[in-house]
Amino acid sequence: MALVNEHFLKLPNNYLFADIAKKVNAFKVSHSNADLISLGIGDVTQPLCPAVTEAMHKAVDEMADRDTFRGYGPEQGYPFLREAIVKNDFLPRGIHLDPNEIFINDGAKSDTGNIQELVRWDNSIGVTDPIYPVYIDSNVMIGRAGTVNDGKWSNVIYMPCTAENNFVPQIPDRRVDIIYLCYPNNPTGTVISKEELRKWVNYALKNDTLIFYDAAYEAYIQDPDIPHSIYEIKGARKVAIEFHSYSKTAGFTGLRCGYTVVPKDITAGTIDGRERISLHQLWYRRQCTKFNGTSYVSQRAAEATYTPEGKEQVKKTIQYYMTNARIMHETLTRYGLQVFGGENAPYLWVKTPQGESSWRFFERMLYEAHVVCTPGVGFGPSGEGYVRLTAFGLREDCEKAMERLGKWI
Numbered sequence: 001m002a003l004v005n006e007h008f009l010k011l012p013n014n015y016l017f018a019d020i021a022k023k024v025n026a027f028k029v030s031h032s033n034a035d036l037i038s039l040g041i042g043d044v045t046q047p048l049c050p051a052v053t054e055a056m057h058k059a060v061d062e063m064a065d066r067d068t069f070r071g072y073g074p075e076q077g078y079p080f081l082r083e084a085i086v087k088n089d090f091l092p093r094g095i096h097l098d099p100n101e102i103f104i105n106d107g108a109k110s111d112t113g114n115i116q117e118l119v120r121w122d123n124s125i126g127v128t129d130p131i132y133p134v135y136i137d138s139n140v141m142i143g144r145a146g147t148v149n150d151g152k153w154s155n156v157i158y159m160p161c162t163a164e165n166n167f168v169p170q171i172p173d174r175r176v177d178i179i180y181l182c183y184p185n186n187p188t189g190t191v192i193s194k195e196e197l198r199k200w201v202n203y204a205l206k207n208d209t210l211i212f213y214d215a216a217y218e219a220y221i222q223d224p225d226i227p228h229s230i231y232e233i234k235g236a237r238k239v240a241i242e243f244h245s246y247s248k249t250a251g252f253t254g255l256r257c258g259y260t261v262v263p264k265d266i267t268a269g270t271i272d273g274r275e276r277i278s279l280h281q282l283w284y285r286r287q288c289t290k291f292n293g294t295s296y297v298s299q300r301a302a303e304a305t306y307t308p309e310g311k312e313q314v315k316k317t318i319q320y321y322m323t324n325a326r327i328m329h330e331t332l333t334r335y336g337l338q339v340f341g342g343e344n345a346p347y348l349w350v351k352t353p354q355g356e357s358s359w360r361f362f363e364r365m366l367y368e369a370h371v372v373c374t375p376g377v378g379f380g381p382s383g384e385g386y387v388r389l390t391a392f393g394l395r396e397d398c399e400k401a402m403e404r405l406g407k408w409i
């Protein structure tokens, strides 16, 4: 008999977005004429920009010609894309990376989930709370998270981010092996200052901690003082692995491409304490074994986001979403709600009035205003009492939803 990996059985069966879909469907059965607006979606709605689709058409034509056809590419990604990344995403910020430190992937979810394979199952992990569920669940699957009680895992250190601490997580008072950080943050839409990020890098240097830094939303940063990469902080090359994605940056959620930065300086110890092992080498070995590269067409598409036209077009779409975010932020604040995020990220984190639970507020908004949000508690215990709204919708839906919420609140 083949035995299952019992750690998978510990995962909660209720998946947040499936639960929401169930409740929305139940609503639709009894309100077949209602015109629902969703501000719950975590997916983009604007199409790929012309610079990207032109590059894709060209790449497809190359694939159709025997002389220019490409089969398997390098596991790490094509040099043309890795060089464009180094030159455009890092050099202008004073960060010097070797193109060999960039690993192209099929989106950040895979690598944020897979990266934990590089470290022993008994390392401790710390997460900000609320959090993108992938970080914890991928550790649950391998047995690193322990057992769950009251929505919290026994081997996970939770660092609450709430209105009370202005969404600045407190540095743990003991050492943790691995810390996950995500800025700009999903779900709260809040950001981290250079000064706060420096504290984390210093903590990691002092405690021999690894930081897994998810920068999937860096393109949404508007404030020039907010760091786009953890490598803007001195010493981060020794402690941090960083994840990027073209999904939210350039609408690649259905196309798939992203990248992971694994600096050559970053190491982890062996259990006997005698050796330091290069994580760059381990990750390279891991990728060569389990990954055969991102499609050539996707990589050419990603490269096109760095052309002058591509940059301009990508920026325009981001501004479209950020205008939605501004309209939502202003309107909801005017209605007297406490609203966080939405200034350097496409997410708004709204406090439920009078301490109402996330799910209760969600249901009332659904039944009374016909607007869908995402209950904050679905992202972790500290998300209770909040809901997440996204700015990824169409402008007209966004405006109509604000009007309805005004009448409702």
Ligand SMILES: *Cc1c(COP(=O)(O)O)cnc(C)c1O
Pocket: 106, 107, 108, 109, 110, 112, 132, 182, 186, 214, 216, 244, 245, 246, 247, 248, 252, 253, 257, 258
């Ligand atoms: C959307 C998102 C990603 C990107 O996922 P892809 O696999 O690249 O589409 C990564 N991290 C967070 C926090 C996200 O919200």
